[in-house]
Amino acid sequence: LTERLETAFKNLKGEAKINELNIANTVKDIRRALIDADVNYKIAKEFTDKVKDKAIGEKVLNAISPGQLMVKIVQDELTDLMGGTEASFDISGNPAIILIAGLQGSGKTTFSGKLANYLKTQKGKSPLLVAADIYRPAAIDQLTVLAEQIGVDIYSERENKDAVSIAQNAIKEAKSKNKNVIIIDTAGRLAIDEAMMTEVANIKSAVNPSEILFVVDSMTGQDAVNTAKAFNDRLDFSGVVLTKLDGDTRGGAALSIKYTVNKPIKFVSSGEKMETLDVFYPDRMAQRILGMGDIATLVEKAQAQFDEEQAKKLEKKIRKNQFDFQDFLDQLQQIKKMGNLKDLMGMIPGVGKAIKDVDISDDAFKGVEAIIQSMTPEERGNPDLIDQKRKVRIAKGCGKDIADVNAFMKQFDQMRQMMKMMNKMPMGFGGKMPGM
Ligand code: GDP
Ligand code: MG
Helix, strand or coil, X not given: CHHHHHHHHHHHHHHCCCCHHHHHHHHHHHHHHHHHCCXXXXXXXXXXXXXXXXXXXXXCCCCCCHHHHHHHXXXXXXXXXXXXXXXXXXXXXXXXXXXXXXXXXXXXXXHHHHHHHHHHHCCCCCEEXXXXXXXXXXXXXXXXXXXXXXXXXXXXXCCCCCHHHHHHHHHHHHHHCCCCEEEEEECCCCCCCHHHHHHHHHHHHHHCCCEEEEEEEHHHCHHXXXXXXXXXXXXXXXXXXXXXXXXXXCCHHHHHHHHHHCCCEEEEECCCCCCCEEECCHHHHHHHHHHHCCHHHHHHHHHHHHHHHHHHHHHHHHHCCXXXXXXXXXXXXXXXXXXXXXXXXXXXXXXXXXXXXXCCCCHXXXXXXXXXXXXXXXXXXXXXXXXXXXXXXXXXXXXXXXXXXXXXXXXXXXXXXXXXXXXXXXXCXXXXXXXX
């Protein structure tokens, strides 16, 4: 029986394929949503082309509607693109050296504080913050305030105008004070410039960091991609930090950056509080981007449209007195998708109270489903084909008594008679079938 059921399910699933037209429209909507979420056009196109290829022909899994499958494909692809599983973070050195780079205002200093706090409270490390921004005395003050706030030591040299030697001296300091992580906060400029790049590159070659984190403001949208590329060309950084995700944020930057420089996003920052640092989870970001562009809703709409087409087909069949077992089974499954039988009946006015204490189980459906699934496709499409011999075989196939099969056949026949009658009525078939 299980084997038979499986074959039956397989046939059903085949029919529930997302069709090509459906996909083309949905994919277009997804692309638009991604672009709205600040994903670069070219990347959005490449991405949706891939989704399209995957969706076409992919079979619907057990009890998953085509729309849900589409959302799943999009989400899986997004997750994949953003790095699959959580990226590693190397703080094994003693001291481990972490270099922070990025444009001015991107959130480097704030992030340095957050990272120090995270490593101290979550990883049991003893961090040393290093102020290597030699251009603005206020930058040293800012880091000092943060360090005090989280109870972490800071290293700075107000008179030293050489960031490289400050970083080198900080390592000596860390060793003498038993600090096992050094976080070097560097200076940024408002735009990419050669002096800034040279300075950071020099610090890199002098201290050989185990992690170079590129900090980028997620609100800068398309610019974020260009900045990431420039920094990566020069520094070959090990990871990205996406900040200000708490704002009116464009999650799309995550996707574009990952796609362009192919470096993992390691942390996200969403707030100015020292506690709001998060490890980056690609699947969560995928969900966020999906939600942002309301892609799930778009796909649901496509799915509703798909259902509507099915309903129209069914109505036509009823009009022509061609309603068959397969249609019946499809309807049953539609009803099941909407919820359990008791809840559904409860929605009918006046019924809710009456059935409050009545035990209505969905098992009533199961018997009927099993009987239909035990039929061959020909039998499902042509109820008149079923004679005594076939009834015996069907009953055997689903483990029911022949009396059960007979009872169901009779009910089904009555239903068809009723449909015929309604078709003959002057106002036509005005009623609604369940699930339509
Ligand atoms: P830096 O120039 O790269 O060191 O950037 P700062 O760390 O000084 O941050 C620039 C501004 O952005 C400051 O006003 C921060 O308070 C703010 N900021 C930094 N990170 C975040 C964040 O995740 N969310 C929000 N809302 N603001 C942030
Ligand atoms: Mg700063």
